Amino acid sequence: MKDSPESLGRGDAALGRGRESPIEIMERSVSEGSPAGFGELQSSLARYDNCGGEMRIRYARRYGYGVPCREVLDLIARYGPLLELGAGNGFWSFWLRRKGCDVIATDPKEGGMHNRNNWLSDLVEVGAVEALGMYPGRNVLMVWPHYHSTWPSDVVQRMKPGQVLCYVGERPFGCCAPLTFFSSLKRNGFGMLHRRRTPSWDKVTDYLTVYRKGEASSSRDAPCRWY
Numbered sequence: 001m002k003d004s005p006e007s008l009g010r011g012d013a014a015l016g017r018g019r020e021s022p023i024e025i026m027e028r029s030v031s032e033g034s035p036a037g038f039g040e041l042q043s044s045l046a047r048y049d050n051c052g053g054e055m056r057i058r059y060a061r062r063y064g065y066g067v068p069c070r071e072v073l074d075l076i077a078r079y080g081p082l083l084e085l086g087a088g089n090g091f092w093s094f095w096l097r098r099k100g101c102d103v104i105a106t107d108p109k110e111g112g113m114h115n116r117n118n119w120l121s122d123l124v125e126v127g128a129v130e131a132l133g134m135y136p137g138r139n140v141l142m143v144w145p146h147y148h149s150t151w152p153s154d155v156v157q158r159m160k161p162g163q164v165l166c167y168v169g170e171r172p173f174g175c176c177a178p179l180t181f182f183s184s185l186k187r188n189g190f191g192m193l194h195r196r197r198t199p200s201w202d203k204v205t206d207y208l209t210v211y212r213k214g215e216a217s218s219s220r221d222a223p224c225r226w227y
């Protein structure tokens with residue numbers, strides 16, 4: 001990893017746990033080997049306005065776009081073995097492996113601040129469609145695909161009935177995943193199994209949504225359908 005935690009932290013650790021920056025919380029979680037909970041991360045993120053400002057940029061440089069917490073990782077881990085597509089620096093797969101989940105992380109590593117650190121030594125540098133062909137039969141995880149990317153809908157189309165897709169990001173018209181992704185979920189018969197909030201920066205509302213291809217949506221776990 002190129003950046004040291006010291007160069008990234010906000011320097012407010014001395015103020016105590018309740019005032020830790022998101023970076024300080026993540027560094028502590030990594031060193032303790034146990035991810036922080038939703039509440040702790042969300043309270044810390046909420047202290048940074050202006051979409052997270054400088055802190056968000058420093059966070060993304062080290063960990064990526066999505067903010068993983070214990071509850072969300074536990075839910076995703078239930079769906080292993082997994083194939084993570086567009087994994088960036090591999091931080092989500094890093095945590096999922098810590099939880100004993102069998103996960104292969106892939107990303108073509110286009111340029112960007114979120115691709116500089118490597119949390120895994122074996123991340124496979126391929127695009128999503130190629131990865132799906134290389135590792136068939138695994139359930140799929142995608143976290144914060146770009147809002148202009150076409151690969152999420154290509155993946156949805158190619159997944160087989162019964163396969164599960166875990167998507168972390170904003171809803172339609174949000175900052176990630178284009179509308180074509182959501183419409184192809186409907187066209188390809190995906191139904192929602194779960195939805196829950198994930199820690200989010202100011203003016204961002206991220207969710208984990210779990211879908212299965214060929215599954216009717218359950219109204220109990222589907223407060224809004226999005227498609």
Ligand SMILES: C[S@@+](CC[C@H](N)C(=O)[O-])C[C@H]1O[C@@H](n2cnc3c(N)ncnc32)[C@H](O)[C@@H]1O
Binds near residue numbers: 088109111127
């Ligand atoms: C917004 S970043 C999110 C990265 C990571 N999931 C995170 O939360 O930090 C989008 C990622 O999509 C990757 N990407 C670009 N084209 C792709 C493709 N054809 N297939 C899979 N991933 C792709 C980029 O390299 C980048 O890492």
